Amino acid sequence: MLHQRIPSERRARDRAQTRLNAACTRLATKYAEQAKYRMRPGQLVILDEASMVGTAAAAELARQADDAGAKLLLVGDAAQIDAVEAGGFLGWLERNTNPPILTSVWRFSAEWERTASLRLRTGDPDILATYLEQGRIHGCPEGTAPDRAYQAWMEDTKEDITASLLIAGDNGTVNDLNIRAQLDLAAAGRVNLETSVNLRSGVAGTGT
DSSP: OOOOOHHOOOHHHHHHHHHHHHHHHHHHHHHHHHHHTTTOOTTTTESGGGGGSSSHHHHHHHHHHHTOOOEEEOOTTTTSSOSSSSSOHHHHHHHOOOOOOOOOHHHHHHSHHHHHHHHHTTTTTTGGGHHHHTTTTHHHHHHHHHHHHHHHHHHHTSSSSSSSSOOSHHHHHHHHHHHHHHHHHHHHTTEEEEEEEEEEEEEEEEEE
């Protein structure tokens, strides 16, 4: 058996080279990841739900598109949810330019709802009477709404979890309903809590 001590200088060089190689690999990986999102000449970039994008962020995207020779297309509805940051740019464009505007509503199968949704969009409170007449608004005694809404949601989603949407007015109620739904679906074998992912508001399990 041959034993030879490696000089300390060589060991130091080897360690430095190893660290350098690792750093180069990390940088190359990050560069490749960022390159996927770099705009290119002639590219069309569609910014959907543009009303929810802050003005500063939209301006930065426009700058990057201009520098790259790409085209930035803003798509959205200025009457819907605004940006958390300073926004309103899409509404300004609608009021001060001549943008293409959709003239037909395709989201609803019922003709009355197509017309009603446009009035609801503009904030017309009188249209609520139409929704009431059509059975789209249901009242209940105070304090019972979350339970009744949850029971209706469970009934709707027996076969298809995407068949119905449950919405609450505050974060506390949302959290309570989420926990209740998770436990009920787990008990029914539709959600696996052993395979889960941590979210900001709790834990989500896999399932249907």
